[in-house]
Amino acid sequence: MRSGLLRGWKVRVGLSVIVFFVLLALLGPWLTAAVPGLDPRANDLTAIGQPPSAQHWLGTTQFGQDVLAQTIEGARGSLFVGFLSAVIGTALAILVGLPAGYFGGRTDSWLNFLSNLFIVMPVLPLILIVAGYMQGTGLWVIALIIGFFGWSGGARTIRAQAMSVSNRDFVLAMRTLGEPHHRLLFHEVLPHLTGWIAAMFLQGVIGGVMAEAGLAFLGISDSGAISWGTMIQAAQQQSAVLRGMWWWFVPPGLCIALVATAATLVNFGVDELSNPKLRTVRRSVVRRTRDRAGRASRADRADGVVGETRVGSDA
Known part of the structure; x- marks a missing residue:
């Protein structure tokens, strides 16, 4: 599966883009500290609201901050929220959906009721209310909120697939021979759901990055943190569109679009293989x-x- 996965052009292109942004997020603080003029919080009063130039490759904001430096620093915040929320949402989906599909009966009824309860909840208003009333809504809190409210759809998918795999002959035969449930769950059923889990995780990354950008655009975020969402929100507050300062909001929006496209390409490749x-x-x-x-x-x-x-x- 690993060799077949890397042969597809969709997976190679998607992974290349994702690895590039991950390296940018990991090496961003070192890069901005090592290169002069790439401090994302420094104000250059001699270049306020300037378009891209040789000194500032992506221009400056209304406050004289370098857009390239903020884009590099924003990759760390946005990808952190995306990956952490995807890990939380995927883990909760597995913990709820896998035993529901495997055991069935009363266990399935209660866990399925829990999944349906979160599905019918108005997720976006709840996220807005919780994030608005919690003190200190930093990136950690935003990621926890997005992951906690975004697992129900994946749990339904995992439940259906686990129910299908659990009724196959090899699982029924091993259950008849007295194989422990935990071994059947994690060594027989779960490996057959790898493709679905990978696709769910990538979808969670896309949802987390875009949800963080949406919450930051609505003003529910840590004002001291720098992410692609906070950059777009700052550009909106300063009327960058009306002033024609396209270099302020296009780079973070383009980065979000590239990450979403790359994760979608990898998702397509995994789906074709699985x-x-x-x-x-x-x-x-x-x-x-x-x-x-x-x-x-x-x-x-x-x-x-x-x-x-x-x-x-x-x-």
């Missing part, structure tokens, strides 16, 4: 394309031979 139907369709399409190319090349060679024969006969 789904036998998509794998079969892909092989048939490749086979048909090769057959058509082979027939076209043979027809071209046959036309060439006929043409040479006609020329020789005329001579």
Whole structure:
């Protein structure tokens, strides 16, 4: 599965973009400290609201702060919220959905009721209320809130897949032989759900990054933290669109779009590899394309031979 995953161009492109932003987030503090003029909090009073130039590659904000430095620093905050909320949401989905699908009966009824309760809840208003009333809504708190309220849909998917795998012959045979439940859960059922869990995690990363940007845009965030969402929110407050300061809000918005596109590409690649139907369709399409190319090349060679024969006969 690992070798097949890396052969797809979608996965390679998506992973390259994600690895680039992860390295940017990890090495960002060292980079901004080592390069002069890349302090995200420094104010250059001689270049206020300036467009991209040789001194400031992505221009400056209304307060004279370098947009490139803030974009680099913002990668750390946005990806931190995205990955942490995805880890929390995926873990809760597995803890609720896996035993519900495996055990069934009363356990399934109670856990399914819990999942349905979170599904019908108005998630966005609840996030706004909780984040608004909690003191010190930093990136940790934002990530915890997003992850806590974003697991119910994944739990329903894990439940359905775990129920399907648990009713297969090899699981029923091992259960008849007296195999412990924990071993069946984590060594037999859970490995068959790897593709679904990976897709759920990537979807959680996208949702976490965009939810953090949305909450920051609405003003529910730590004013001292720098993320792509807080950059867009600051640009909105200072009317950057009306002033034509596109270099202030386009870089963070483009970074969010690139991360979402990269995670979606990896998700598509994992789905094609883990789904036998998509794998079969892909092989048939490749086979048909090769057959058509082979027939076209043979027809071209046959036309060439006929043409040479006609020329020789005329001579």
